Amino acid sequence: MGTNTENCPLCGEPAASERVSDTGNAKFRCDTCGNFEITLQAQDMIRQAARETPDLFPCLSAATRLATERGERIVIKSGNLRELAQQHAGLSPTAKLRLLLEYLHGKSGFFGAPVPFNPNKDWPLIRAAKRDECNAIVHHAFSSDLAKRVGDDMKYTLTWNGWQNVDPIGGGTPGLAFVAMAFSPDLAKAFEDGIQPGVADCGFQSIRVDKEAFSEKICDRIIADIRRAQFVIADFTHQRNGVYFEAGYALALGRPVIWTCREDDVDNLHFDTRQYPHILWTEPADLRTQLRNRIRALIPGARLA
Ligand SMILES: [Zn+2]
Structure with a gap:
């Protein structure tokens, strides 16, 4: 079974795909949604949902990408699709900002360490509703003196203020x-x-x-x-x-x-x-x-x- 490039069923961006011969499932490797497997039935459901419940997709991308970060691979089936999405639905912008700060904090070996983060691809990591919201949250983190850009490419670091926010001395x-x-x-x-x-x-x-x-x-x-x-x-x-x-x-x-x-x-x-x-x-x-x-x-x- 060879590897092809087709549009990711979750985010729509080009991704590497591979059929799993005995089940008819497809495995995807997407820069945004990570590694996941999906059944034919679930792919049909998703095509249907694209018209009815477009809000479902960012939540599924969050589920698969966060699992990939943990070293797991989710199999999306018609039976678990909605539940997977619901687990990542409806987070407040404040909570998404916190996830961004926690991500930068978790990946920092030391205070001031540059951490790669690309809002155009990494938006599921903070459970954002697509890249637009992620960019808005990143800009808010900049303007609130919580995070800043380091160098020319997509690398960020927490400011002192941001570090205190994640790892507070006083308040929770x-x-x-x-x-x-x-x-x-x-x-x-x-x-x-x-x-x-x-x-x-x-x-x-x-x-x-x-x-x-x-x-x-x-x-x-x-x-x-x-x-x-x-x-x-x-x-x-x-x-x-x-x-x-x-x-x-x-x-x-x-x-x-x-x-x-x-x-x-x-x-x-x-x-x-x-x-x-x-x-x-x-x-x-x-x-x-x-x-x-x-x-x-x-x-x-x-x-x-
Ligand atoms: Zn994707």
């Missing part, structure tokens, strides 16, 4: 939520189907310390992650001491705390903190909705729809 990183909760199996869905998507609905990102890392040593990690976060979500179901500690530490740092608890455990809430307005939830879906509404009401920069 915009759009980052630290999640404090018990690591018990009956709460796994509450995180996966409630908290995580509820935060994502607002264009934000949630971080949680891994359950394996539940030792004395992890305390430094927790402290650092809370310091890094813009706000904290604390779920008190099962009344873990650690959650009370983390919420208290966040309050002391001046970070907003969103209090949640499963309804059947509310009577066990500690007397001293019961006064705070807790989101009382019964299942993950309703936790997601209530959390989304509370974040939108309290946290600056949240995406509103």
Whole structure:
């Protein structure tokens, strides 16, 4: 099977393509969308969607390119196409700016290091809606003294101001939520189907310390992650001491705390903190909705729809 050049089904730019003989799938290698595989059925769906839902495409490019950066290759099928796109849809411009700064920060070996970034090809890395939005965000980063161009070609570096924005000394990183909760199996869905998507609905990102890392040593990690976060979500179901500690530490740092608890455990809430307005939830879906509404009401920069 030889390699051809044809237009990438996601971004429309010329890309290297190859048929996979036994399945009829096509593999693409695109400078913009990275490496991905796509079924014939999904290609048909995409042609259809080009007329009906053009907003789908930048989100798919983000899914495939970010996977490529992680060393994975996504297979786009008729069954996962919409879900893949939805995972990358609707981020606020503030969150996209943060992704740009985090990308430059992550690729900088040292402060001032030039990092290659081409808005015309690398726009999926910051989940921009095509190159126009990416260019607009890059220009905003320049005019706000967050990033600057180095040399003549497409290389950028963070300014001191931009570096502080990603790696703050004082305030938290915009759009980052630290999640404090018990690591018990009956709460796994509450995180996966409630908290995580509820935060994502607002264009934000949630971080949680891994359950394996539940030792004395992890305390430094927790402290650092809370310091890094813009706000904290604390779920008190099962009344873990650690959650009370983390919420208290966040309050002391001046970070907003969103209090949640499963309804059947509310009577066990500690007397001293019961006064705070807790989101009382019964299942993950309703936790997601209530959390989304509370974040939108309290946290600056949240995406509103
Ligand atoms: Zn492409």
